[in-house]
Amino acid sequence: MxxxxxxxARRLRGAPTKLLWETSPFGYQPLREAVxxxxxxxxxxxxxxxxxxxxxGVQEALDLAARIFLQPGDRxxxxxxxxxxxxxxxxxxxxxxTGMSVDSEGAVVPRGSVRDVRLAYVTPAHQFPLGxxxxxxxxxxxxxxxxxxxxxxxxxxxxxxYRYSGRPIPALQGLDTRGSxxxxxxxxxxxxxxxxxxYLVVPxxxxxxxxxxxxxxxxxxxxLEQAILCDFMVEGHFMRxxxxxxxxxxxxxxxxxxxxxxxxGGLLDISPVExxxxxxxxxPGTVSDVRAAREAAQFDVEVVPLSIYSRKRLEREGLxxxxxxxxxxxxxxxxxxLERVLTALTRNTSITPGAxxxxxxxxxxxxx
Amino acid sequence: MxxxxxxxARRLRGAPTKLLWETSPFGYQPLREAVxxxxxxxxxxxxxxxxxxxxxGVQEALDLAARIFLQPGDRxxxxxxxxxxxxxxxxxxxxxxTGMSVDSEGAVVPRGSVRDVRLAYVTPAHQFPLGxxxxxxxxxxxxxxxxxxxxxxxxxxxxxxYRYSGRPIPALQGLDTRGSxxxxxxxxxxxxxxxxxxYLVVPxxxxxxxxxxxxxxxxxxxxLEQAILCDFMVEGHFMRxxxxxxxxxxxxxxxxxxxxxxxxGGLLDISPVExxxxxxxxxPGTVSDVRAAREAAQFDVEVVPLSIYSRKRLEREGLxxxxxxxxxxxxxxxxxxLERVLTALTRNTSITPGAxxxxxxxxxxxxx
Numbered sequence: 001m002x003x004x005x006x007x008x009a010r011r012l013r014g015a016p017t018k019l020l021w022e023t024s025p026f027g028y029q030p031l032r033e034a035v036x037x038x039x040x041x042x043x044x045x046x047x048x049x050x051x052x053x054x055x056x057g058v059q060e061a062l063d064l065a066a067r068i069f070l071q072p073g074d075r076x077x078x079x080x081x082x083x084x085x086x087x088x089x090x091x092x093x094x095x096x097x098t099g100m101s102v103d104s105e106g107a108v109v110p111r112g113s114v115r116d117v118r119l120a121y122v123t124p125a126h127q128f129p130l131g132x133x134x135x136x137x138x139x140x141x142x143x144x145x146x147x148x149x150x151x152x153x154x155x156x157x158x159x160x161x162y163r164y165s166g167r168p169i170p171a172l173q174g175l176d177t178r179g180s181x182x183x184x185x186x187x188x189x190x191x192x193x194x195x196x197x198x199y200l201v202v203p204x205x206x207x208x209x210x211x212x213x214x215x216x217x218x219x220x221x222x223x224l225e226q227a228i229l230c231d232f233m234v235e236g237h238f239m240r241x242x243x244x245x246x247x248x249x250x251x252x253x254x255x256x257x258x259x260x261x262x263x264x265g266g267l268l269d270i271s272p273v274e275x276x277x278x279x280x281x282x283x284p285g286t287v288s289d290v291r292a293a294r295e296a297a298q299f300d301v302e303v304v305p306l307s308i309y310s311r312k313r314l315e316r317e318g319l320x321x322x323x324x325x326x327x328x329x330x331x332x333x334x335x336x337x338l339e340r341v342l343t344a345l346t347r348n349t350s351i352t353p354g355a356x357x358x359x360x361x362x363x364x365x366x367x368x
Numbered sequence: 369m370x371x372x373x374x375x376x377a378r379r380l381r382g383a384p385t386k387l388l389w390e391t392s393p394f395g396y397q398p399l400r401e402a403v404x405x406x407x408x409x410x411x412x413x414x415x416x417x418x419x420x421x422x423x424x425g426v427q428e429a430l431d432l433a434a435r436i437f438l439q440p441g442d443r444x445x446x447x448x449x450x451x452x453x454x455x456x457x458x459x460x461x462x463x464x465x466t467g468m469s470v471d472s473e474g475a476v477v478p479r480g481s482v483r484d485v486r487l488a489y490v491t492p493a494h495q496f497p498l499g500x501x502x503x504x505x506x507x508x509x510x511x512x513x514x515x516x517x518x519x520x521x522x523x524x525x526x527x528x529x530y531r532y533s534g535r536p537i538p539a540l541q542g543l544d545t546r547g548s549x550x551x552x553x554x555x556x557x558x559x560x561x562x563x564x565x566x567y568l569v570v571p572x573x574x575x576x577x578x579x580x581x582x583x584x585x586x587x588x589x590x591x592l593e594q595a596i597l598c599d600f601m602v603e604g605h606f607m608r609x610x611x612x613x614x615x616x617x618x619x620x621x622x623x624x625x626x627x628x629x630x631x632x633g634g635l636l637d638i639s640p641v642e643x644x645x646x647x648x649x650x651x652p653g654t655v656s657d658v659r660a661a662r663e664a665a666q667f668d669v670e671v672v673p674l675s676i677y678s679r680k681r682l683e684r685e686g687l688x689x690x691x692x693x694x695x696x697x698x699x700x701x702x703x704x705x706l707e708r709v710l711t712a713l714t715r716n717t718s719i720t721p722g723a724x725x726x727x728x729x730x731x732x733x734x735x736x
Contacts, residue, residue, distance in 0.1 A: 001388065005380035012373035020369065020560035056586040063585045067460070089584045092435070192388035194591030216457045217431045218424040218586060222593055223562030
């Protein structure tokens with residue numbers, strides 16, 4: 001934040017009048033260039049800066065895509081369990097929703113019986129909420145399906161900036177050769193939630209239509225913020241921030257996994273995670289995730305029941321665990337609290353929270 | 369700008385973490401309070417801060433209203449001539465558009481034969497593009513019509529912050545007693561176009577629905593910008609800026625009117641203007657406004673033909689003239705160039721622009 005403030009102060013002091021008048025719908029050109037460069041290197045996205053639109057976040061990116069592509073009654077495939085904010089938005093446009101199940105390779109390609117799909121919404125880099133990274137084979141299969149069925153793919157890459165293990169796999173967008181993938185991500189998760197700057201990468205032939213729709217709805221992102229972010233990236237602060245936070249978060253995830261394994265055996269089976277800011281823990285069959293989350297909240301431990309992300313009954317219930325905003329001592333205390341809660345729930349005994357903790361709420365896992 | 373930079377630097381240096389996490393859909397509470405206070409004093413808007421949503425501008429405000437209230441096929445009344453950005457957006461939601469003509473008292477209340485109107489979009493403070501301020505009698509008649517027909521009114525108050533003459537008339541919103549007016553305005557026109565912060569004042573019973581829709585589309589406005597704007601208002605810089613710019617603009621409009629009367633008699637009849645940043649000049653019947661604007665552009669004089677704002681053939685064509693972004697010497701030169709252009713057009717002779725001027729483009733009249 002102090003670096004952000006310094007960059008901002010310098011940028012605002014010297015802001016040329018031109019910057020105050022700049023109103024291009026896709027945003028501030030130098031930032032679009034910086035984003036294109038970054039996505040090329042970090043995510044294997046293939047694009048020119050002209051294809052990059054600066055938006056408030058993934059939510060607006062999906063909203064713009066929905067405005068252009070969806071007619072009421074159109075079929076859209078979404079991951080199940082998946083990101084509810086996307087499903088709700090798509091439903092608001094009158095889409096008929098079909099779930100895609102998620103296995104260890106990511107979202108499962110829809111069967112041939114699922115016809116007339118206009119759009120598929122996926123989170124391949126780090127499936128929301130399960131945390132799976134989509135395999136390269138699955139990515140190619142999904143692209144092949146899109147080619148055969150003439151569907152568009154919306155690739156939501158909301159938090160894969162932080163990778164702890166495994167080799168980075170190129171974005172679907174970078175593997176696609178037909179201009180059928182729309183790619184979106186956000187800076188609000190890697191920098192700070194209240195920022196509201198993200199990006200949308202669109203196939204070249206859609207640039208004009210998306211610009212027209214952006215101009216009719218929110219016109220363009222605020223320019224001074226964009227200029228500050230651009231300086232922050234060009235001067236290397238952004239990459240330094242990512243490297244530093246990656247170390248911090250890598251430590252946190254390993255504390256959660258190691259201490260979880262030590263204390264939560266038989267109670268919560270925490271999945272290892274290759275990237276992102278959250279993972280999941282699977283519950284024993286007898287424990288309701290909604291109940292577990294409610295009891296954990298009594299200890300000010302904020303976990304999210306996976307069942308709220310699903311339109312069907314889950315085979316196994318679980319909890320989404322955000323680890324990024326909680327330091328190691330707090331994470332250990334959280335694990336201990338979960339142990340207490342889950343032990344009581346499995347034995348069907350009551351829990352005495354004792355003195356409530358000071359608020360140690362973990363960050364909401366999704367607000368992109 | 370230097371004051372904005374100073375306020376921003378201070379605010380960012382001391383930004384508490386809380387500010388980085390703030391993600392309420394309606395925006396930063398202290399700014400909502402400051403806006404509510406300001407609108408009460410400056411525009412006679414009656415609202416509590418809870419009814420104020422911070423948005424990117426009037427365009428997004430109208431977009432949010434359309435999402436909630438419009439179904440494809442719904443009838444919407446708009447002023448004609450009127451703001452094309454509104455009409456296009458409403459048409460994108462499938463609205464059937466009916467024009468309201470505009471006379472010297474503002475938009476004319478729709479006739480009884482115009483039935484089933486869901487929404488009327490109006491600019492009472494300073495009609496766009498004609499510049500008329502709606503009379504109090506017409507305001508009351510419009511509210512009465514809305515009551516009888518159960519229509520909602522969207523009041524776009526995009527630039528009336530600057531008033532040069534006449535008594536301020538309370539906003540429709542402040543005269544309404546039934547919660548049937550949605551009021552919107554923007555800071556981008558009074559501060560700087562690239563800012564993208566505006567406001568929407570909604571009836572209390574709609575707060576939750578609008579918040580839900582805002583959250584699904586762009587989530588919330590960027591918070592640091594909101595905090596900076598809030599400080600700027602609370603510390604009095606905003607009112608000082610308004611007072612100072614009102615003087616600057618008042619001088620400019622009087623230069624335009626006086627010098628225009630002196631040089632453009634019989635060629636362009638420039639309307640006096642009580643408020644805002646632009647006015648209109650009426651052409652002789654023989655001159656096409658599109659042609660006149662095109663010829664004026666050869667001299668780098670940017671004027672907008674009124675006919676582009678209308679869905680029907682205008683009885684008399686004219687030019688929209690933005691005076692706010694052009695200093696007096698430049699305004700005088702612009703009047704002289706218009707004299708040359710219009711003299712040639714009325715006499716049907718050709719024009720020699722001679723050496724082109726340096727770019728002296730006036731600000732686009734509408735980008736709220």
